[in-house]
Amino acid sequence: MNIKNILLVSPMYRDLQALIENVAPHKTFRFMPEEGLAQEDISWADALVSFNLKTDYDYSTVKWVHSLGAGVDRFLHKKDWNQEILLTRTICSFGQRIAEYCLSYILKDLQLHDRFQEQQQQKHWVQSTPKLIGEQKVLVYGTGEIGQMIAKVFSGLGVDVYGVSISGKEKAGFKKVMTVDSHFSVLDEVNYVINTLPLTERTERLFDGVIFNQLSNAGFMNVGRGASVDEAALLQALNVNKVKFAVLDVFELEPLPKSNPLWNHPRVQITPHISAVTTPSEGAACFLETLKNIDENRALTNRVDTHKGY
Template structure:
């Protein structure tokens, strides 16, 4: 977000051209962000963005209010927010309900927003996303997760000027963190409690 708002790419280009040309950066506090998924990841992201004065809206299955979000709506009411978005960030899990959720119909509602996916690749209709970028409904997409990984060398996404690819590295777990989580979970189970990372099989996450 900072790279876009502060025109990093343009300034790098100007540096190569030895041009001193002032372009005023935009403030994060002028931005409206919609986060899909208001759980642990989405909630932490909202808290960080709020500390910079960002207007943060959330979309979840329930629409229940959550800390750090200015407003949370249910999926059925998302269209009311989409046209206000400067940025749309997905942290959604992959379930039967979310597969290809970001489809052509959804893309048609968006009006010139940036799109970031750090949730699951299969929640996005990849062809629909490319079309939305070509039609400038999506200004640029930052994609960390894909339906099929690793992304094949034949994919046209590698060369697309408005798609930024990262190789599924937005939530790296170190060996130390994994051991700490395992030990904490084991202790809670042995004490007859429920671990904080309990999965609801019916919900799928």
């Protein structure tokens, strides 16, 4: 594949330009924010590098699209993709970042931070015993790179980590991996549920009343995609204590509208899609490695199966 003209569209385009342009002098680049993007720029390009563009564009003239994030649903979900166009994604420290993000909220729960903070405000001295993380069961939806890193970190702390995937194929770090259709029997046993799944037709609204109603006061964390969750079903599950608390980093609409009731729920923690940010240095490094592999006709470990959506 001959890649000469490369269009890079990102809010951090200036940082990426400083890291990339001089490293690949044999290529011609355009770096810009989305506000300055026109269809003519895409028509000029052999390759588009971007993530989560707000407008639908015609990519039929490019040879390669590279996502600066782990997700590619903005390019694929409910869209017809030209199978002749190569699609790759960024692989970097996402797994470690998300594992630490989720671990922080689980430890906060087990160590009774909120209870002791409230007692401090009331000047009450009442002892309660925190729980041990090694006594917990965690169910992770998605057993790819991110899910496997969560399993590695948590199992290293003695946690029983169960996984859910489309195939149900066993993966390192998981005590057991089940399919989406065969995992319901463990739902009432787990203490925490973590969603890392990509958005596909199969995962859209996956977390509905059927799943939430089988939980037994479990914590729920969504670091995958917002559209995987039926928000009304989640709110109902919170209100009847099927879900103990929810930590939500991703939403179907971002920024989350101020009118959304999730903002005001006392047992919902909202973060602004920061559990696995792409830093300029990591984004540039993955892009340059992928570009080199394409130029040298090497295998691409970050190639997306556009039929599966990940």
